[in-house]
Amino acid sequence: MLTLLLILLPIAAAVLTLATGARIAKQVALIGGLAELGLAVFTWSQFDPSAGSQFGFKYQWLASAGISFAGGIDGISMVLVLLTAFLVPFIILSAFGHDYKNSATFYSLILFMEAALIGVFTATDAFLFYLFFEAALIPVYFLAAVWGGENRAKVTFKFFIYTMFGSLFMLVALVFLYYKTPGTHTSELTAFYDLQLSAQSQGFIFWAFFIAFAIKMPLFPFHTWQPDTYTESPTQATMLLSGIMLKMGVYGLIRLLLPIVPLGVETWGLLAVILSVIGIIYGSIIAIQQRDMKRLVAYSSFAHVGLMSAGVFSSSANGLQGAMVQMLAHGINVVGMFYIVDLIYTRTKTRYLDQLGGISQTSPKFSIYFMILLLGSVALPLTNGFVGEFLLLSGVFNYNAWLGAIAGVTIILGSVYMLRLYQKSMFGPKSNWVEGFKDLSVTESAVLIPLVIMVFWIGIYPNTFLKISEPAVNQILQIITH
Amino acid sequence: MYPIVLLSVFGIVALFLGFSKSKNILLPSTLLFLAIALAGNFYEWNKGPLLYFYDMFRVDNLTLAFNGIVLISAFMIVAISGGFQDNADSEPAEYYGLMLFSLVGAIMMIGFEHLIMLFLGVEILSVAMYVLTGSNKRNLRSNEAALKYFLMGAFATGFMLFGMALLYGATGSFDLSHIQSFVTTTHAGAPSYILYAGLLLLLIGMLFKVSAAPFHFWTPDVYEGAPTIFTTFMSTIVKTAGFAAIYRLLEHSFSGIYSFWWIVIAAIAVLTLLVGNIGATSQNSFKRMLAYSGISHAGYLLIAITAMSKPSQNAIVFYSLAYSLSTICAFGILMLVSKEKTVEGQPDERYEAFNGLAKNNPFLAFVLTVSMLSLAGIPLTAGFWGKFFIFTSAADRGIIWITVVAVLMSTVGIYYYFRVIIASYLREGNVDAIRVAPFYKVILVLATFLTLLFGLAPGILEGII
Numbered sequence: 001m002l003t004l005l006l007i008l009l010p011i012a013a014a015v016l017t018l019a020t021g022a023r024i025a026k027q028v029a030l031i032g033g034l035a036e037l038g039l040a041v042f043t044w045s046q047f048d049p050s051a052g053s054q055f056g057f058k059y060q061w062l063a064s065a066g067i068s069f070a071g072g073i074d075g076i077s078m079v080l081v082l083l084t085a086f087l088v089p090f091i092i093l094s095a096f097g098h099d100y101k102n103s104a105t106f107y108s109l110i111l112f113m114e115a116a117l118i119g120v121f122t123a124t125d126a127f128l129f130y131l132f133f134e135a136a137l138i139p140v141y142f143l144a145a146v147w148g149g150e151n152r153a154k155v156t157f158k159f160f161i162y163t164m165f166g167s168l169f170m171l172v173a174l175v176f177l178y179y180k181t182p183g184t185h186t187s188e189l190t191a192f193y194d195l196q197l198s199a200q201s202q203g204f205i206f207w208a209f210f211i212a213f214a215i216k217m218p219l220f221p222f223h224t225w226q227p228d229t230y231t232e233s234p235t236q237a238t239m240l241l242s243g244i245m246l247k248m249g250v251y252g253l254i255r256l257l258l259p260i261v262p263l264g265v266e267t268w269g270l271l272a273v274i275l276s277v278i279g280i281i282y283g284s285i286i287a288i289q290q291r292d293m294k295r296l297v298a299y300s301s302f303a304h305v306g307l308m309s310a311g312v313f314s315s316s317a318n319g320l321q322g323a324m325v326q327m328l329a330h331g332i333n334v335v336g337m338f339y340i341v342d343l344i345y346t347r348t349k350t351r352y353l354d355q356l357g358g359i360s361q362t363s364p365k366f367s368i369y370f371m372i373l374l375l376g377s378v379a380l381p382l383t384n385g386f387v388g389e390f391l392l393l394s395g396v397f398n399y400n401a402w403l404g405a406i407a408g409v410t411i412i413l414g415s416v417y418m419l420r421l422y423q424k425s426m427f428g429p430k431s432n433w434v435e436g437f438k439d440l441s442v443t444e445s446a447v448l449i450p451l452v453i454m455v456f457w458i459g460i461y462p463n464t465f466l467k468i469s470e471p472a473v474n475q476i477l478q479i480i481t482h
Numbered sequence: 483m484y485p486i487v488l489l490s491v492f493g494i495v496a497l498f499l500g501f502s503k504s505k506n507i508l509l510p511s512t513l514l515f516l517a518i519a520l521a522g523n524f525y526e527w528n529k530g531p532l533l534y535f536y537d538m539f540r541v542d543n544l545t546l547a548f549n550g551i552v553l554i555s556a557f558m559i560v561a562i563s564g565g566f567q568d569n570a571d572s573e574p575a576e577y578y579g580l581m582l583f584s585l586v587g588a589i590m591m592i593g594f595e596h597l598i599m600l601f602l603g604v605e606i607l608s609v610a611m612y613v614l615t616g617s618n619k620r621n622l623r624s625n626e627a628a629l630k631y632f633l634m635g636a637f638a639t640g641f642m643l644f645g646m647a648l649l650y651g652a653t654g655s656f657d658l659s660h661i662q663s664f665v666t667t668t669h670a671g672a673p674s675y676i677l678y679a680g681l682l683l684l685l686i687g688m689l690f691k692v693s694a695a696p697f698h699f700w701t702p703d704v705y706e707g708a709p710t711i712f713t714t715f716m717s718t719i720v721k722t723a724g725f726a727a728i729y730r731l732l733e734h735s736f737s738g739i740y741s742f743w744w745i746v747i748a749a750i751a752v753l754t755l756l757v758g759n760i761g762a763t764s765q766n767s768f769k770r771m772l773a774y775s776g777i778s779h780a781g782y783l784l785i786a787i788t789a790m791s792k793p794s795q796n797a798i799v800f801y802s803l804a805y806s807l808s809t810i811c812a813f814g815i816l817m818l819v820s821k822e823k824t825v826e827g828q829p830d831e832r833y834e835a836f837n838g839l840a841k842n843n844p845f846l847a848f849v850l851t852v853s854m855l856s857l858a859g860i861p862l863t864a865g866f867w868g869k870f871f872i873f874t875s876a877a878d879r880g881i882i883w884i885t886v887v888a889v890l891m892s893t894v895g896i897y898y899y900f901r902v903i904i905a906s907y908l909r910e911g912n913v914d915a916i917r918v919a920p921f922y923k924v925i926l927v928l929a930t931f932l933t934l935l936f937g938l939a940p941g942i943l944e945g946i947i
Contacts, residue, residue, distance in 0.1 A: 134861040
């Protein structure tokens, strides 16, 4: 029941936000987001990691077809539900400084998005998963398209068609799997795990799933929609896309691809890891060249997700656990980074590194929080990025030492582009653009402080979160080796 | 059976109502007639299967469901027709009369048990449609459309009759059950090429009516030239009735020679999908795009026919319903918008006419968005489940490759359906606040509500047939 409540609460909050109108929309939306966070934390307090899927709900949806409206939370879901519920209130809060037109619609779309995301992370029926997977796209499309920058129409259109294209292949694969289930057919994910498929059909399904998730994350070479969409979208949509929606792809790999087509992974996994590693290096090198801060963070996100996917495809406990904790860490860091970029942009009206400089002279608080989030991104020990990257790299290294070594370069490249970003914007002589740069206001600190706390929490004591997902990850691994 | 009798009588009554001084009575009475016909239709629910008119007409839950879709669509279309008061040339009584008559044809096509009944149904439906297409008498394009539709339609009818004659020659009967027993018993021993030829010719005639490629060439011009309200009628009711007839014919009589015709239908389905979707991308007129989109939806429905598996029936019913609801919304909004804007005296039916629609008409923009999402098959709308059922019907038969084609084509579909959403939300432009009559609004709200309801709970229609 708790699961269903977690999905319904944001919807109710979204409707309420729409109903109360523009005047108090943001306050209502924030309360809704915080209530969801409270509920998620409560769920966590009741959660027993070793008990498998819990708090489930199941209703007949298409009774004769064996398709049900079913969800539940296991360790993997719990981590991502927590991440979603944690980030959304801050994403809402981060919009307080902006004056968006039709703000009621704006905030309610964020909450609708949250409901769809929680749905994706908790669905235990394959078609329900698909439904939420697609449904999440609609609010974020409108967020990006209506409130975005100049080229928004073209860019978001590309994004929408691209991602839709990918997921339709997943739909075909799901329908195929559904007809492979014995008896009157069922679309429960656990039933899909038990299918004994030939290696050949596993290969086809592998690619159908891979394309869907690779576009969503995005992995090389399906990433071409990403930098433009991240840059053109309003910051809140970018945060949703990079902070949470990207995780739908990684989650899909862990939840669907690995356990359903283990033989496919055996055959094609190496290629997938190679593509991921190419993405890591390629994304990092482009990030180093960037002049636009938002694009830089976008490419850094592209590089990071490559490592997550490489870890997942290594099909090892370290790789999967690393991906889990890295999803949390990356979600927090990237939302923080985009917020920092947004703060700089709203104050100076520029995102170009060569026009910035010397911000640290006037804004000590801002510089400190920025530095901490940045160190999280470059995976300095004791920050959240380190735990994830370390586990991921050890997973990839055990899978293939050469690829592990190449992927390891990400730590160096990451420091290069991130420190360059910091140096160009914060240090050096004060540029004309940053004249009168104010330090953080109370609302802005309220967004950044919790994120910074999380950076340290995950960095210093990752066990809090590793323990949640460990049994579930082991279960997935057991299915693979079985 | 009741709707046939009722609608025939009501059609004549509607013609006579035209003599009365008060023109305002026509619209409400036509709606009343349709409501009565609808009630009469569902009066026979769960009583079937029944045979009427010397076993030439069949009533069972499937035909009643199709009748229901056709009658509800007709009700909505009549409700948004607005009484044809704004044009001095128009003859509302004739239009309503013809619409009611054409519904009789549609219902005969849906429930035929005898090929003569099919022929009568097709002709009753088509002749009325030829007239309605050309009803905008002083408009050249409307005249051209009517002539084109009529000439091509006459050819198609010719093929159809020829096919029926050959089938009669091969099997010795027009009766579907006789044909069926011939196909499964006598024919199984000694294949008859006359039967094959007859079936193919008959199918050509019927595929023409549902605008499947390569028999679609009339569609864009006719849809564009006809007054929009009758385009709506054509694209929903004619298509639903046509698919009901094709399904009935192939499922009932020819399932014994599935291996012969499935590849023909599959090839036509793929061709239709390609032509419809790729054709739609290059259109500048929203109305013409909807014509091509109608072709592409014929392609999806043909996939369910190709598969002819257990889920096919459900898929066709659900898809027709979802498609009709969204199409009515789309054309309904097109009528409102194009009335506001004119280019050289003609209603502006290009995408540009929708620029900036959302600013002053958020309700219309929302309805339009939902209907476009549904036509594109995006989840949470009825259209998604329509496509889903179509895909499952093909997968049930084990034909996966055709769903891959369909999936690729739905991606193309997103491209052209989204153009109008982008125009109304993102493009700069100005559409003044459009006054929407309360009744019009009710229909749009109802159609949108149903689209979303079936999108969230597709199970509520399950198992009723």
